[in-house]
Amino acid sequence: MKKINMFVGVLFLLSACTGIVAKPNSISTETATPFPAIVYSTAIWTKTPTPTFTSTPIPTPTWVLQGPGDLTIPILLYHHIGISPIDSRYYVPPEKFEQEIKVLYDMNYTSITVEKLVQAITLGRELPAHPILITFDDGHVDNYTNAFPIMQKYGFTGVLYIVTNYLGTPGYLNRYQILEMYKAGWEVGSHTMNHYDLTKLTPEQQHREIAGSKKELEDVLGIDILTIAYPFGAKNKSILGAARAAGYIAAMGAEGYTDSQGDWNLFNLQRVEIKSSEDAKSFTRFLTWKGNTE
Numbered sequence: 001m002k003k004i005n006m007f008v009g010v011l012f013l014l015s016a017c018t019g020i021v022a023k024p025n026s027i028s029t030e031t032a033t034p035f036p037a038i039v040y041s042t043a044i045w046t047k048t049p050t051p052t053f054t055s056t057p058i059p060t061p062t063w064v065l066q067g068p069g070d071l072t073i074p075i076l077l078y079h080h081i082g083i084s085p086i087d088s089r090y091y092v093p094p095e096k097f098e099q100e101i102k103v104l105y106d107m108n109y110t111s112i113t114v115e116k117l118v119q120a121i122t123l124g125r126e127l128p129a130h131p132i133l134i135t136f137d138d139g140h141v142d143n144y145t146n147a148f149p150i151m152q153k154y155g156f157t158g159v160l161y162i163v164t165n166y167l168g169t170p171g172y173l174n175r176y177q178i179l180e181m182y183k184a185g186w187e188v189g190s191h192t193m194n195h196y197d198l199t200k201l202t203p204e205q206q207h208r209e210i211a212g213s214k215k216e217l218e219d220v221l222g223i224d225i226l227t228i229a230y231p232f233g234a235k236n237k238s239i240l241g242a243a244r245a246a247g248y249i250a251a252m253g254a255e256g257y258t259d260s261q262g263d264w265n266l267f268n269l270q271r272v273e274i275k276s277s278e279d280a281k282s283f284t285r286f287l288t289w290k291g292n293t294e
Contacts, residue, residue: 067120070262
């Protein structure tokens with residue numbers, strides 16, 4: 001009887017060790033067409049999501065000196081990349097999102113970080129001929145399951161703005177997902193501690209939301225948090241001053257739109273929100289550079 005029990009125990013242990021976790025592949029340098037299809041996630045939240053995709057070669061862009069001073073660089077703002085359960089404007093379906101990213105690829109845009117943008121504005125530095133920033137507010141988990149593999153497929157990176165107290169909660173990115181995206185070239189910024197309307201808080205509360213989120217994210221993630229996005233784009237003179245005092249190098253607004261970025265709006269960089277109603281054709285109205293016409 002003891003031998004039978006030991007045999008059953010061994011079988012039980014073996015059956016518990018068969019999980020395999022897939023990780024995204026790196027971008028290949030070989031030529032491969034057409035672009036492979038991606039299987040999108042339809043779940044609102046999965047505890048341990050892992051994106052899968054097939055890489056596509058990305059041509060090396062020509063970099064040229066830009067700045068110092070005003071630069072014409074579009075900054076796009078997304079929230080969810082997924083299917084909305086309530087027909088919300090904040091959800092861009094993955095199929096539409098891929099069409100929009102493919103438009104950027106075909107128009108020869110190259111994604112950059114906010115840090116590179118600030119360096120170009122303040123000091124001048126080499127940037128791709130047609131740079132663009134692609135930002136994601138709130139830190140939804142579908143940024144990892146859906147946006148991440150699509151972006152990597154076409155050779156783009158993005159900027160994540162994380163609400164500190166949402167980190168690792170159901171429906172939101174956890175530490176390991178954020179760091180995987182960071183290691184793939186994504187930038188990470190703060191979206192405050194709790195996503196409050198900062199204009200409705202006292203100066204002391206504003207400081208906790210703005211400076212506290214920077215410190216906590218840096219402690220948890222072990223990386224520099226250099227920029228912040230104001231929730232709802234809400235700001236005033238006190239808030240802009242608090243962002244500077246906290247040590248951020250730039251900040252993102254959300255209302256209005258211009259693709260002219262410079263010292264004058266370094267702490268209110270203008271972004272255009274890409275809503276679910278956009279399609280690949282209407283999306284192009286936000287892009288100054290329309291790509292090669294040949």
